[in-house]
Amino acid sequence: MVSFIGRRLCQALFVLLIISVVSFVIQDNLGDPVRQMVGQSVSLQERAALQQELGLNDPLLQQYGRFLMGALQGDLGMSYYYKQPTLDVIVSRLPATLELSFCALLLVIILATPLGVIAAIHPKSLLSRAVLFISTLGLSIPIFIVAVFLMYFFAIEWRVLPSFGRGETTSFLGLWQTGLFNKDGLRHLLLPSFSLAFVLTPIFIRLIRAEMQDVLQSDFIRYAWSKGISAPRIYFLHALKNTMLPVITVGGIQAGTLVAYTILTESIFQWPGMGLLFMEAVTRVDVPLISAYLMVVGVIFVVTNTLVDVVYSMVNPRVRIPGYSA
Amino acid sequence: MSLLKLENLSVTFGNFRAVDQISYSVNEGEVLGIVGESGSGKSVSSLSLMGLIDYPGKVSADELTFMDQDLLSMPEAQRRKITGSDIAMIFQDPMTSLNPCFTVGYQIIEALKTHQGGTKKELKKRAIELLTLVGIPAPETRLSAYPHQLSGGMSQRVMIAIAIACNPKLLIADEPTTALDVTIQAQIIDLLIDLQEQKQMGLVLITHDLALVAEVAHRVIVMYAGQIVESGPASEVFSAPQHPYTQALLASLPESAAGKARLEALPGVVPGQYDRPKGCLLSPRCPYATDHCRNVEPASQGPLERQVKCHTPLNAQGRPAA
Known part of the structure; x- marks a missing residue:
């Protein structure tokens, strides 16, 4: 039973790895989160600063690496809308x-x-x-x-x-x-x-x-x-x-x-x-x-x-x- | 005393007569062999004795009695009580006949509980006794085994254990060894015959195996296309067959073909629903058939204990008498 659950855990990790890749690949196609977060009145500079702050300017691989490291520690990122940990x-x-x-x-x-x-x-x-x-x-x-x-x-x-x-x-x-x-x-x-x-x-x-x-x-x-x-x-x-x-x-x-x-x-x-x-x-x-x-x-x-x-x-x-x- | 008696029993599926007006009886302690090729109605007739013919099958008979009780007219509940206790049956394929989801012990105890009852401890003890009786080693541990963990021979022993669990007076064995290895076949038959003698059960042994019937059966019935074509004491039927079909069956045995290049075989197959001949059902395949045979169905003739359904029964030389 223990080895069974162990194997299932490995399987789960593998599944999650693939899902994490998928969810990252679709990120770019889901629209601009900055625009969703701020109102009309926010200036371009502020938008750019926010973009920088959220790490959206980093290379995709780096963003993915950051997400993965976080996930390993039980941190799946902050929700843009709720301003709370997503988990x-x-x-x-x-x-x-x-x-x-x-x-x-x-x-x-x-x-x-x-x-x-x-x-x-x-x-x-x-x-x-x-x-x-x-x-x-x-x-x-x-x-x-x-x-x-x-x-x-x-x-x-x-x-x-x-x-x-x-x-x-x-x-x-x-x-x-x-x-x-x-x-x-x-x-x-x-x-x-x-x-x-x-x-x-x-x-x-x-x-x-x-x-x-x-x-x-x-x-x-x-x-x-x-x-x-x-x-x-x-x-x-x-x-x-x-x-x-x-x-x-x-x-x-x-x-x-x-x-x-x-x-x-x-x-x-x-x-x-x-x-x-x-x-x-x-x-x-x-x-x-x-x-x-x-x-x-x-x-x-x-x-x-x-x-x-x-x-x-x-x-x-x-x-x-x-x-x-x- | 006759244990089971049937008179003109028929089983029909729509227009098709799978079993056509057969009559026979089984006495206490008697082994009755029923032989015939596939599709001759052997299994269907035995299923009808157990009340296991499902819709749209219909069973009719002038008489179907077990220990002088009418099986057809008795209430369903009463018949279900006899089924599996006084009349028990074992089937052809032991590997698929045991329920794969329940342990061997569960399935034995279930049969005991249904018909006899008892405390958990008694039932378990009795189950172990039964497994010992049918020659299963380490019966205590086998109780918790599932059917897929048993070999074919073991499964058949378990089925026999379940069948004799409630001390049946009549045991119907429908090709009990067909699905088994040749080496196991002899063991299973020995076991069945031992038990039959010990318990003085009536045994109906349905099989393709003529040599087996010749060896163990007291009387034998030869079936063809749902009808009984010949019946009588096993020794007589096999040494001096009176029906051309019995003769052909015996001739098809490898032993009969010693020295010949090919086995003897009767050309053609058992007629089904749409190609039923007009006269004698064997006439299209019978080497001795005359126009009379092709047009008029023969009646059973001869004394009650030695009957043959043929216009021109064979004589001792194996030729048509008339």
Whole structure:
């Protein structure tokens, strides 16, 4: 296990190195940060001085070297807009996004698993036809329309749920601003997480259904029937465990994408998370923040992929992480 | 006493009769061999005994009884109770029949728990006993092994252990050795026959292997295109086959071709859904077929314990009698 994590860390460093190069190469093409930082009235001299002060006149390689040295010490630069270390800005937005992603995924799992299984077991039943129809609908309607509709009905017409923001948050152990432990925070969570779940659930229903139908044809399921095991046990234990293998892989990627790029949903609901932050950073040409953000996203993907591999190996005994024996 | 009795059992998939009106019975402690080439309905008929024919397959029979209980009319729950306990089955490919996601111990204990119950400790003890019984070395450590860590022979032993876990009265073995090495085949068969004798189980042994059936089966059924073409005591059927198909099967054995340049083979394949002949199903391939054979389906004839479905059964010299 230790060597596994060690190798993953090396992999993460390599990924980050590449991302850092990419984010530096795009810097020049994102516009002039000085113009974004100062107003119209600032003189050319002052602009030049600021440019010099920010190190924007140095050769690109030197700027990159400086960034890399900083990054090694946990310093990903100062945000032009927030005038704070970029990492602090990003970390302060992390809880909101993580909680939203977690709730959305939880909803997806709760909805997609039974529906996908039922659609696989009784493909001709009315329920599975309805499930498939709705899932096609969910796949074809873009999330911003779903979100706007939900907002319109629940927040504006019926006034039962708040339309934007995170609501009240409480401090959890002093390091995490959470909305999960109070009613107002949970109410604010509902609409955005339902919007996300509405577009994600269909993918998983279809994935689970297709995999499950495949698994149900396999020899070991026929054998399980011949052992006289009860039907629910066969479907939800013997078949589902085998079905989940590809679902875990796709789910992991989706989880990473949710945390990193829930831009649309966060924008619509003004959810103060990372996606919204990234959106703002792009419009403000806050280059250090964008670079730092990409680096953090790299870490998120390496972490989620590592978690997926660990979970996968727990479900699938044929895959054992070297050095981690069970 | 007859353990399993079936009368005119058919399994149909739409218009296709995979199993066509077969009748036989298995007695306590008896080994019944079922032989026939691929597609002759051997496996489908045995799956139907276990209630494992899925939609759109349909099973019908004038009689299908196990220990005088009607399997077709009994409630599903009751049938599921018999399945896997009183009637157990082992399958052709042990490597894919065990669930790859669960340990061997889990899968054995699951069978025990489903049908018998007991405390965790008892179940584990019983599982170790079973693995010992089927000749698996170091059974305690094997319990926590996953199927992919076992060889084919070991997996088949595990499947046999699970099958006999609940002391079945009838064991159906569907080509239990086809997927195994030749050296392992003999061991597995010896194990099966040992267990069958010890526990006085009825054993239905489905196989391609005629030599094996000749050796271990008391009675034998020869199937062709979903029908039983010949049945009788194993020694008689193999020493003096009355049906041209049985004769051809025996002639195709390498042993029969000693000194010849080529193995004997029956030309053609088993008819499927769209090329079913009008008269006798074997008539397009039968060397003795007459116009009568091609137009009229023969009925089974002969005494109950020695039947043949042919217009012109072969005599002791292996020629058509009439």
